[in-house]
Amino acid sequence: MEIFGIWIAALLTLCIYSFLYKDNLFYRFAEHLFVGMSVGYGIVLSVHQGFIPFAWEPFWAAVKPFWPGVPREAGWSGLWKLIPIGVGLLFFSGVSPRHTWLIRYPTAILIGFGAGLSIPNVLRANIFEQTRGTVEPFAAVHAGTLSGWGIFEAVLMVIGVICTLTYFFFSVEHRGPLKWISKVGIAFLMIGFGSAFGNTVMGRVALLIQRVDFLINDWIGSIF
Amino acid sequence: MLSKLMNLDRRLIFIFVALAVIIPTLLPLNLPINVSEPTQKIYDYIDALPAGSTIMIAFDYGPSSLPELNPMAKAVLRHCFDKGVRVIGMTLYPFAPTLADTLITEVAEEAGAVNGEDYVFLGFRPGGEQVMLRMGISIGSVFEKDYTNTPLTEISMMKDITNYGQIDLILDLASGSTTDLWITYVNVKYNQQIAAGVTGVIVSNMYPYLQTNQLVGLMPGYLGASEYEKLIGVPEKGTQGINNASPVHVLILGLVIIGNIVFFIQRRREG
Numbered sequence: 001m002e003i004f005g006i007w008i009a010a011l012l013t014l015c016i017y018s019f020l021y022k023d024n025l026f027y028r029f030a031e032h033l034f035v036g037m038s039v040g041y042g043i044v045l046s047v048h049q050g051f052i053p054f055a056w057e058p059f060w061a062a063v064k065p066f067w068p069g070v071p072r073e074a075g076w077s078g079l080w081k082l083i084p085i086g087v088g089l090l091f092f093s094g095v096s097p098r099h100t101w102l103i104r105y106p107t108a109i110l111i112g113f114g115a116g117l118s119i120p121n122v123l124r125a126n127i128f129e130q131t132r133g134t135v136e137p138f139a140a141v142h143a144g145t146l147s148g149w150g151i152f153e154a155v156l157m158v159i160g161v162i163c164t165l166t167y168f169f170f171s172v173e174h175r176g177p178l179k180w181i182s183k184v185g186i187a188f189l190m191i192g193f194g195s196a197f198g199n200t201v202m203g204r205v206a207l208l209i210q211r212v213d214f215l216i217n218d219w220i221g222s223i224f
Numbered sequence: 225m226l227s228k229l230m231n232l233d234r235r236l237i238f239i240f241v242a243l244a245v246i247i248p249t250l251l252p253l254n255l256p257i258n259v260s261e262p263t264q265k266i267y268d269y270i271d272a273l274p275a276g277s278t279i280m281i282a283f284d285y286g287p288s289s290l291p292e293l294n295p296m297a298k299a300v301l302r303h304c305f306d307k308g309v310r311v312i313g314m315t316l317y318p319f320a321p322t323l324a325d326t327l328i329t330e331v332a333e334e335a336g337a338v339n340g341e342d343y344v345f346l347g348f349r350p351g352g353e354q355v356m357l358r359m360g361i362s363i364g365s366v367f368e369k370d371y372t373n374t375p376l377t378e379i380s381m382m383k384d385i386t387n388y389g390q391i392d393l394i395l396d397l398a399s400g401s402t403t404d405l406w407i408t409y410v411n412v413k414y415n416q417q418i419a420a421g422v423t424g425v426i427v428s429n430m431y432p433y434l435q436t437n438q439l440v441g442l443m444p445g446y447l448g449a450s451e452y453e454k455l456i457g458v459p460e461k462g463t464q465g466i467n468n469a470s471p472v473h474v475l476i477l478g479l480v481i482i483g484n485i486v487f488f489i490q491r492r493r494e495g
Binding site: 020021041042045046049050054117118121122124125126129130132133192195196199200201202203204205206207208209210212213216217 | 235238241242245246249250288290291292318319348349350353357404407408409411412413423424425427428429432435436437438444445446447461464465468469472473476
C-alpha cells in the first residue's frame with residue numbers, strides 16, 4: 001500500500017513539473033485534482049472542527065430541553081448560547097435583498113471586536129517595541145558598553161528608519177535635501193527587497209530539493 | 225551573442241537548476257555549516273531549561289512548507305526529549321494535524337518518549353488569535369481533548385499545566401503570519417517567551433522582532449534546520465537540504481549577475 005502511495009505521489013509530481021516544458025493535459029489533471037481535494041478536505045474540516053463543535057452542538061444542547069419528551073429541569077441555562085449563533089446566522093441575510101441590511105450587525109460586532117482586540121496589542125508589538133529597539137542601542141552607546149561595530153549598526157539603523165519613513169512622507173514635495181534623503185530610503189528598501197527575494201529563492205529551492213529527493217530516493221529507490 | 229543570452233530559452237535554465245539539484249542528491253556534498261546567532265539562541269534557551277520544563281510547539285504549516293519546517297521540528301523535538309523537556313504540540317493551521325502528529329510520534333518512538341507524560345499533541349482549533357488569547361486563561365477550555373480524543377483532565381502531564389504560566393517557551397514553526405500573531409497577542413499580553421522557525425519566504429519579516437528581543441531566537445528555513453541539526457549532532461534532512469541548495473544558490477547568483485551585465489551592455493549599445 002505504501003508503494004502504491006509513493007507511485008501516485010511520484011506520478012503526480014511529474015505531472016506538475018511537466019508544466020515547465022509547457023501547459024498540458026497531465027498538468028491540468030494534477031492541478032484540478034489538487035484543488036478539488038484541498039477544497040473537499042477544507043470543507044470537511046470546517047464542518048467537523050468549526051460548525052459541529054461551535055454551532056451545532058451548543059445549539060442542540062440549548063434547544064434539546066424543549067424537545068417533546070425531554071425533561072425541562074435544566075432548560076434555561078444554555079439558552080444564552082443561541083445569541084451568538086443567531087448573530088452569526090445574520091451573515092446569511094445577505095442572500096435576501098429585503099433583509100440584507102441585517103448583515104450590518106454581525107459585521108459591526110466583528111469589526112468592533114477585532115479592532116478593540118488588535119489596536120492596543122499591534123501598537124505595542126509593532127510600533128512601541130520597534131521604536132524602543134531602534135533607539136535603545138543609544139543608551140548602550142551613552143553607557144559606553146557598545147563596541148565600535150555596535151555603534152555603527154545603531155547609527156545605520158536610525159539612518160535607515162528616518163530615510164525610509166521620509167520616502168513614504170508625501171505631505172511635502174520631495175525636493176532638495178528631502179529628495180536625497182528619500183533616495184537613500186529607496187536604497188534601504190531595495191536592500192530589504194533583495195534580502196526577501198534571496199530568502200524566497202531559498203524557500204522555493206527547498207521545495208524542489210524535497211521533491212527531487214523523494215523522486216530519487218523514495219520512488220526510484222523503491223524500484224531498484 | 226548578447227541577444228542570444230537575452231532571449232535564452234527559459235527551459236534551459238530549468239534544466240541547469242534541475243541538474244544543480246540532482247547531482248548533489250546523487251553525490252552528497254559535505255559543506256561546512258556555521259551556526260548563526262539566532263539559531264544558537266533557541267538552542268541555548270532550550271538547553272538551559274531544567275528537565276520537566278514544558279515547551280509548546282505550534283506546527284503552523286502545511287505540506288507545502290514541510291521540506292523546510294519538518295527538519296526543524298524533528299531537531300527541536302529530539303533536543304527536548306533528550307533533555308527531558310516536555311512538549312505540547314498544537315496547530316492553528318487546518319492542514320497540519322496529520323503531519324504534526326506523525327512527526328511527533330516518530331521522534332517520540334525513536335527517543336522513547338511516552339505520550340501523555342513526555343508529550344501531548346492537542347491538534348487543531350480554528351480561530352487564530354482567539355485560540356491564542358483563550359489559552360492564556362485556560363488551555364483546557366480551548367482543547368478539551370487531545371488529538372487522540374483523550375480528555376485533557378486524564379493526561380498526566382497536563383495536570384499541572386493550566387495556561388501559559390506553566391509553559392517556558394512557545395516555538396512557532398510557521399509558513400505564514402502566525403508568528404506575528406503569537407508575538408502580538410501572546411508575547412505582548414502574557415509576556416510569554418516566543419521563538420520561531422520559519423520558511424525562507426517570510427524570514428525577512430521576522431528579523432525586526434529578533435532585534436527587539438520579542439523573539440528569543442529564529443531558525444531561517446533550511447539553514448536554521450541544518451544549524452540546529454549540527455547543534456544536536458544529528459545531521460539529517462536539513463543538512464542534506466542546505467548542501468543540495470548551495471549549488472542552486474550559486475547558479476541563481478551567477479544567472480542574476482550575467483543577466484544584469486548583459487542587460488546593461490545591451491542598454492548602453494542601444495544608446
